[in-house]
Amino acid sequence: MTITTAVAIVLAVLSTTITNLAYLREHEAAAALPVLSMRRPLHSLQLLLGDRSWLLGFVMESSGFLLYAAALALASLSLVQSINAGGIGVLAYVSARMGRRQLGRRELGGVILSVLGLLALAVSLVGGSGAGGRGSTAPILLWLGASGAAALLVLLVGRAALGAAVAAGIAGGLFFSIGDISTKLVTEGGVRIGFLLTLVLGYLLGTVLLQLGYQAGGALTVAGVATLLTNALPIAAGTVVLDEPVPSGAYGGLRIFAFAAVTAGGVLLASPEDQAAT
Numbered sequence: 001m002t003i004t005t006a007v008a009i010v011l012a013v014l015s016t017t018i019t020n021l022a023y024l025r026e027h028e029a030a031a032a033l034p035v036l037s038m039r040r041p042l043h044s045l046q047l048l049l050g051d052r053s054w055l056l057g058f059v060m061e062s063s064g065f066l067l068y069a070a071a072l073a074l075a076s077l078s079l080v081q082s083i084n085a086g087g088i089g090v091l092a093y094v095s096a097r098m099g100r101r102q103l104g105r106r107e108l109g110g111v112i113l114s115v116l117g118l119l120a121l122a123v124s125l126v127g128g129s130g131a132g133g134r135g136s137t138a139p140i141l142l143w144l145g146a147s148g149a150a151a152l153l154v155l156l157v158g159r160a161a162l163g164a165a166v167a168a169g170i171a172g173g174l175f176f177s178i179g180d181i182s183t184k185l186v187t188e189g190g191v192r193i194g195f196l197l198t199l200v201l202g203y204l205l206g207t208v209l210l211q212l213g214y215q216a217g218g219a220l221t222v223a224g225v226a227t228l229l230t231n232a233l234p235i236a237a238g239t240v241v242l243d244e245p246v247p248s249g250a251y252g253g254l255r256i257f258a259f260a261a262v263t264a265g266g267v268l269l270a271s272p273e274d275q276a277a278t
Contacts, residue, residue: 008075016087019064025057078238110268117261165217172209173229178202
């Protein structure tokens with residue numbers, strides 16, 4: 001593992017910790033505000049910006065993003081995103097403490113899987129660098145377009161079947177994944193600076209949907225589902241469309257296990273059984 005990769009790991013750990021703490025603060029603030037609505041964007045924005053607690057959470061989230069962007073400039077998308085996926089454990093633990101309750105079996109299992117995944121990821125780095133690939137522009141655009149279309153479909157037909165909170169979390173996570181992948185592309189410079197547009201749109205829509213979801217459900221319900229998709233999709237995109245290499249042999253198996261473990265941990269932490277408790 002190179003010094004550059006080690007620095008990227010430290011930045012990613014700081015990023016995911018700060019971001020997940022910010023989600024909890026934003027949830028607490030948004031849940032106490034009058035009803036927010038996408039039909040009244042200016043009024044909703046005024047309510048959010050007028051709340052100091054929410055503003056502090058947003059500043060924390062923005063700081064986490066800057067650390068995330070710095071990590072992406074130094075390492076691959078799938079590597080940084082796998083570390084970020086472990087942050088849902090922070091979300092679960094602090095959420096439980098704030099609610100003065102014990103972690104449920106699924107939550108505890110999710111935390112353990114996330115930690116095991118991060119440990120496996122660290123060991124796998126011995127067998128290769130954390131450097132990323134570039135991929136072709138056409139498949140990347142197709143991936144981003146499909147993610148956006150899926151988010152809109154969830155918003156249109158998913159609310160009745162899944163509930164407002166879960167639908168907002170899923171759609172928000174899909175848009176955040178667009179922003180995350182776009183951030184990696186922008187850090188590559190050149191003509192890919194043009195992905196700044198999808199970066200802004202992805203994060204803007206993701207943030208709006210998260211706030212709406214916070215008023216309909218618990219922090220772990222909304223941010224947990226969003227975080228799962230925000231991490232799982234870019235991890236997959238790193239290999240599928242950005243051509244990021246996976247080590248061969250045993251180290252490659254550990255890397256794959258790490259990706260699977262952090263994703264499975266997120267599924268457990270965002271499961272319906274846990275949603276009822278948040």
